[in-house]
Amino acid sequence: MKITIGEIARQASVSKGTVSRVINGKSTVAETTRKNVLAVMKRLGYEPDPVARELSMRTKHTLGIWVGAGENRLSPYFNLIWRALLREMQVRATQVVELPEDISHVRTRFDVVLVFNSDGVDGRLELLRERGVPAVLIGHHPGISCVAPDDMGGGRLAAHSLLSLGHRNLLHLTVACEVQWAQDRADGFTSVLAGSSLPGIQAATVKGEASVLGGYRLMRDAWLQGHRPTGVFCATDEIAVGALGALADLGVQVPGQVSVLGFDGLVELHPGLASVAQNIPAIAHQAVSLALAAIGKDTVRQTIVPVALIEGTTLGPAPKVS
Amino acid sequence: MKITIGEIARQASVSKGTVSRVINGKSTVAETTRKNVLAVMKRLGYEPDPVARELSMRTKHTLGIWVGAGENRLSPYFNLIWRALLREMQVRATQVVELPEDISHVRTRFDVVLVFNSDGVDGRLELLRERGVPAVLIGHHPGISCVAPDDMGGGRLAAHSLLSLGHRNLLHLTVACEVQWAQDRADGFTSVLAGSSLPGIQAATVKGEASVLGGYRLMRDAWLQGHRPTGVFCATDEIAVGALGALADLGVQVPGQVSVLGFDGLVELHPGLASVAQNIPAIAHQAVSLALAAIGKDTVRQTIVPVALIEGTTLGPAPKVS
DNA sequence: TCTGGGGATGAAACCGGTTACAAAGAAGTC
DNA sequence: GACTTCTTTGTAACCGGTTTCATCCCCAGA
Numbered sequence: 001m002k003i004t005i006g007e008i009a010r011q012a013s014v015s016k017g018t019v020s021r022v023i024n025g026k027s028t029v030a031e032t033t034r035k036n037v038l039a040v041m042k043r044l045g046y047e048p049d050p051v052a053r054e055l056s057m058r059t060k061h062t063l064g065i066w067v068g069a070g071e072n073r074l075s076p077y078f079n080l081i082w083r084a085l086l087r088e089m090q091v092r093a094t095q096v097v098e099l100p101e102d103i104s105h106v107r108t109r110f111d112v113v114l115v116f117n118s119d120g121v122d123g124r125l126e127l128l129r130e131r132g133v134p135a136v137l138i139g140h141h142p143g144i145s146c147v148a149p150d151d152m153g154g155g156r157l158a159a160h161s162l163l164s165l166g167h168r169n170l171l172h173l174t175v176a177c178e179v180q181w182a183q184d185r186a187d188g189f190t191s192v193l194a195g196s197s198l199p200g201i202q203a204a205t206v207k208g209e210a211s212v213l214g215g216y217r218l219m220r221d222a223w224l225q226g227h228r229p230t231g232v233f234c235a236t237d238e239i240a241v242g243a244l245g246a247l248a249d250l251g252v253q254v255p256g257q258v259s260v261l262g263f264d265g266l267v268e269l270h271p272g273l274a275s276v277a278q279n280i281p282a283i284a285h286q287a288v289s290l291a292l293a294a295i296g297k298d299t300v301r302q303t304i305v306p307v308a309l310i311e312g313t314t315l316g317p318a319p320k321v322s
Numbered sequence: 323m324k325i326t327i328g329e330i331a332r333q334a335s336v337s338k339g340t341v342s343r344v345i346n347g348k349s350t351v352a353e354t355t356r357k358n359v360l361a362v363m364k365r366l367g368y369e370p371d372p373v374a375r376e377l378s379m380r381t382k383h384t385l386g387i388w389v390g391a392g393e394n395r396l397s398p399y400f401n402l403i404w405r406a407l408l409r410e411m412q413v414r415a416t417q418v419v420e421l422p423e424d425i426s427h428v429r430t431r432f433d434v435v436l437v438f439n440s441d442g443v444d445g446r447l448e449l450l451r452e453r454g455v456p457a458v459l460i461g462h463h464p465g466i467s468c469v470a471p472d473d474m475g476g477g478r479l480a481a482h483s484l485l486s487l488g489h490r491n492l493l494h495l496t497v498a499c500e501v502q503w504a505q506d507r508a509d510g511f512t513s514v515l516a517g518s519s520l521p522g523i524q525a526a527t528v529k530g531e532a533s534v535l536g537g538y539r540l541m542r543d544a545w546l547q548g549h550r551p552t553g554v555f556c557a558t559d560e561i562a563v564g565a566l567g568a569l570a571d572l573g574v575q576v577p578g579q580v581s582v583l584g585f586d587g588l589v590e591l592h593p594g595l596a597s598v599a600q601n602i603p604a605i606a607h608q609a610v611s612l613a614l615a616a617i618g619k620d621t622v623r624q625t626i627v628p629v630a631l632i633e634g635t636t637l638g639p640a641p642k643v644s
Numbered sequence: 645t646c647t648g649g650g651g652a653t654g655a656a657a658c659c660g661g662t663t664a665c666a667a668a669g670a671a672g673t674c
Numbered sequence: 675g676a677c678t679t680c681t682t683t684g685t686a687a688c689c690g691g692t693t694t695c696a697t698c699c700c701c702a703g704a
Binding site: 002003005006016017019020021023024026027048049050051053054055056057175 | 689690691692693694
Binding site: 337350355378379 | 681682683684685686688689690691
């Protein structure tokens, strides 16, 4: 037999209302009754039924997560975000359900949805609007609440770091597919180079697959084709790890001859990797905050989470002129 | 203003009860009233509130998923299972919530939990039992409902395939950490070798990391240490992919000189890879079936899902004696 | 002493459904 | 024609909480 609020009320000789007030602490309750009710609750091991609570409070305490088909769920980055979200939700006593690709027939048991930016985002946002469910996007998108890392600032940070270490011959390894974040990182990077008054800056960009293997190939092929950068900026840490592998195979010293700088800050991927680190816990925190704040209201807020440089051991001063 | 069942009842000039009966189809309703009510529902775009329904039906239509910290969420295998589960849940109109590591303070908004087998499983199962929530495990465990692939049978299948292709000098690449599935695959494999009456069978086992890179190292090192198998059985496809890479780098022909057989059937990982394939959709289906069947009852059922051989292009007859 | 204000509490409505039960007709049986 | 039985439907209780409103009580101030 399940213990209900009524049972608590009876045993504590108070009304359901009082017990409810004790639970929620919204209204004042005499200290002695409060103690008493709490004691009874503890004695009986009472836990309020979340479903009943949802019904009367008209909020489901549930956040849906919608992951696009294009999103690479296998990437360490996605994984970290996902787990950070889980932790965040736990702190907020909110549960998270993952929505299937096609939500047109899903009953809305969530009060807000977090969307991972990817192709076809517009269609799904439209669908949500129809159903009156607010959405928060992880990534950039006009006209909707989003939270994203400072990709462009990160690109600039990378350029500044490399330049200040004396590097003048730079290579940017990035992904071939057209995604906003890659574009922003590249834009930030090249804008600094273009705006710099330092003499003798050379820079090239090559594009490939966003994986360790992809990074390996990019670096190896670029080197074999005669590129001789002293500083390599990789659009993701996975690419950077691959690049490091290629340089090792080519017998190139890191950071003696070449410095390698990644993006994302996934230190566990390769200890010592220098990287423009995203603040993943902060992104998760912001995303959930925005989402919870959006329930019921109709506000649009965009948040950019700052990035920071992890120096690591793959980044060093440019070698003296050869 | 939200459309409720009462509103439908009013507009259709019937009682709430009748509308409910139309929705659930449990009890008989005159055909003409049914049509009428459905028409009103459609006209107003009515959707029953899932929370209210959960409250009165005492079932949450929600399945919790609990992933151990030890589980490798980055593995393609995990990813496939996860997505298969999502699809399966969608079909059954059930939602899935992922539970955080520590559920001791999570309010139970689910009627059953699916647990991914991993270290410390006993403790968490105990926790669930206390809360009266049934659990179904993906993997093997005594005394609880589980569903798992036929690891041992798969090991046997691998051995039989290689033997029947004439291979006598075999190498098994597997993971160093002690997990049940790896043990079972190895046991199945070696039991066939041990039980075979064929002459001249040699077999070795080496253990390493369960990743592409791990497989690469295992294969390369084994070869450099003088192992000269003609058939290699890898405990996972990722190891197999790594092994293929190493063999390519060593200049060994596949399948001319060496055949490579993986396990899991992740064809997208490496087209043409021969593998003992798990039936992942079937596992997901069974897991969800068992889980839904376990709600309210207290039955224990264990299901083993058969595996099948994918021949691929990395498996061939043993070379003529050198 | 009378009055007013504020804190503590209980009663009851409400959230949006499901379902046991009863009642009203319709149809079938003897 | 009276009695059964079956189908269809309405009524009201219920699921387990929250919340509004009214009431009661106590104490300060005039």
